[in-house]
Amino acid sequence: MSKYTAPRGTKDITPDDMPFWHYIESTSRSLFSLYNYQEIRTPVFEHTELFERGIGDSTDIVEKEMYTFSDKGDRRLTLRPEGTAPIVRAYVQHGMHSKSKVSKLYYCGPMFRYERPQAGRYRQFHQIGVESLGSALPICDAEVIAMGVHLFDELGLSGLSVAINSVGCPVCRPVIEERLKQFIGLNLEHLCGDCNRRFDSRPLRILDCKNSTCKTYMTGLPDIRDSLCHECKDHFNYVVGYLDNLGIPFQINPQLVRGLDYYTRTTFEIGSDQLGAQNALCGGGRYDGLVSQLGGPATPAVGFAFGIERAVMILQEMSDYHQRVNPLVYVAPVGFDQVAKSFLLVDRIRRAGYRVELETSKNELKTHLKQADKLNARLVLIYGEDEANVDKVLVRRMADRTQELIPFDHALEYIVSELEDDTF
Numbered sequence: 552m553s554k555y556t557a558p559r560g561t562k563d564i565t566p567d568d569m570p571f572w573h574y575i576e577s578t579s580r581s582l583f584s585l586y587n588y589q590e591i592r593t594p595v596f597e598h599t600e601l602f603e604r605g606i607g608d609s610t611d612i613v614e615k616e617m618y619t620f621s622d623k624g625d626r627r628l629t630l631r632p633e634g635t636a637p638i639v640r641a642y643v644q645h646g647m648h649s650k651s652k653v654s655k656l657y658y659c660g661p662m663f664r665y666e667r668p669q670a671g672r673y674r675q676f677h678q679i680g681v682e683s684l685g686s687a688l689p690i691c692d693a694e695v696i697a698m699g700v701h702l703f704d705e706l707g708l709s710g711l712s713v714a715i716n717s718v719g720c721p722v723c724r725p726v727i728e729e730r731l732k733q734f735i736g737l738n739l740e741h742l743c744g745d746c747n748r749r750f751d752s753r754p755l756r757i758l759d760c761k762n763s764t765c766k767t768y769m770t771g772l773p774d775i776r777d778s779l780c781h782e783c784k785d786h787f788n789y790v791v792g793y794l795d796n797l798g799i800p801f802q803i804n805p806q807l808v809r810g811l812d813y814y815t816r817t818t819f820e821i822g823s824d825q826l827g828a829q830n831a832l833c834g835g836g837r838y839d840g841l842v843s844q845l846g847g848p849a850t851p852a853v854g855f856a857f858g859i860e861r862a863v864m865i866l867q868e869m870s871d872y873h874q875r876v877n878p879l880v881y882v883a884p885v886g887f888d889q890v891a892k893s894f895l896l897v898d899r900i901r902r903a904g905y906r907v908e909l910e911t912s913k914n915e916l917k918t919h920l921k922q923a924d925k926l927n928a929r930l931v932l933i934y935g936e937d938e939a940n941v942d943k944v945l946v947r948r949m950a951d952r953t954q955e956l957i958p959f960d961h962a963l964e965y966i967v968s969e970l971e972d973d974t975f
């Protein structure tokens with residue numbers, strides 16, 4: 552084993568994995584642009600207070616999972632554990648609310664949580680997320696959910712379904728919490744310390760307690776949607792109506808509250824039958840109070856985020872997934888004197904937009920061909936003394952081992968037409 556390894560809970564994204572990452576990132580970017588979303592990038596660390604106020608100080612994230620430190624200027628800083636609070640901070644800081652009625656933003660980058668590492672779960676993990684700020688309309692929730700489903704469809708995942716719930720608004724939340732407390736209160740002594748501590752101030756958090764004993768006491772829980780106010784009920788019915796209209800399958804899950812305090816009304820998760828039932832690919836919801844809570848004007852908003860690691864794992868398990876890469880040209884100068892002119896040809900091919908491997912450390916034609924085979928090159932260009940004497944290049948097609956001598960100055964044209972030929 553090497554002397555130094557990546558810290559526990561982190562991992563290198565190696566060149567073998569990278570095509571999957573690029574595929575997910577580029578598919579996400581082009582899909583989000585169809586919905587007219589724009590990218591935003593925020594720092595990986597923020598003032599700790601942003602997360603304490605934004606995510607809620609009685610959540611697992613803030614209580615147990617944040618990487619918090621003081622810098623040399625004694626500022627309390629935290630590596631971002633999620634993307635929404637920083638986006639909202641930037642939205643307020645840049646006065647985006649005054650520039651357009653609705654701001655549609657997406658982000659992509661590393662997040663940090665001190666969690667127990669398990670398969671597909673890391674302490675530095677990566678999320679892609681979207682935030683639509685400025686509209687309170689239920690069509691907006693439905694559009695964000697539909698966009699998530701569209702994205703995973705586009706990535707090639709099958710059996711997608713949405714789990715959805717409403718966690719109410721400041722008007723009906725106290726009613727919901729009261730009913731929950733009546734139900735949970737009967738068994739409070741059996742629940743864990745966290746649940747007991749959160750019972751009075753944040754009873755909704757008990758629903759996402761990860762403790763398995765606590766979970767067993769949640770069966771028979773009253774449907775919190777019965778306590779929703781009229782506006783919240785209407786909103787929810789419209790959202791599921793729009794999903795129905797698009798033919799997006801969904802199940803209502805009355806216990807789905809998500810582990811963050813800022814959600815209001817809609818909460819949702821998107822899952823795939825390629826994952827276990829408990830495993831969501833993506834989660835999100837509406838957060839109408841967060842912008843004002845972080846010092847901005849009252850602004851309704853809705854968004855989602857998903858973990859790239861998990862999406863990569865699923866794609867890697869799918870046997871029918873093949874990465875398309877553009878074909879490789881292998882250029883083999885035979886002899887040192889042929890290197891400069893070969894390099895010139897290589898430069899021309901690369902500028903035409905093709906992938907080229909220039910190999911100058913081998914002098915034997917045989918070893919060149921072996922290496923080209925290993926790299927899966929489509930064409931090999933051989934340029935040795937014989938070719939130089941007649942000012943030509945030998946172009947060898949690796950698929951059928953045929954080859955042809957082409958005048959040096961026509962080589963580029965010939966190679967491009969060979970590579971454009973898609974019958975290989």
Ligand SMILES: [Zn+2]
Binds near residue numbers: 719720721723779781
């Ligand atoms: Zn309400």
Ligand SMILES: [Zn+2]
Binds near residue numbers: 744745
């Ligand atoms: Zn608990």
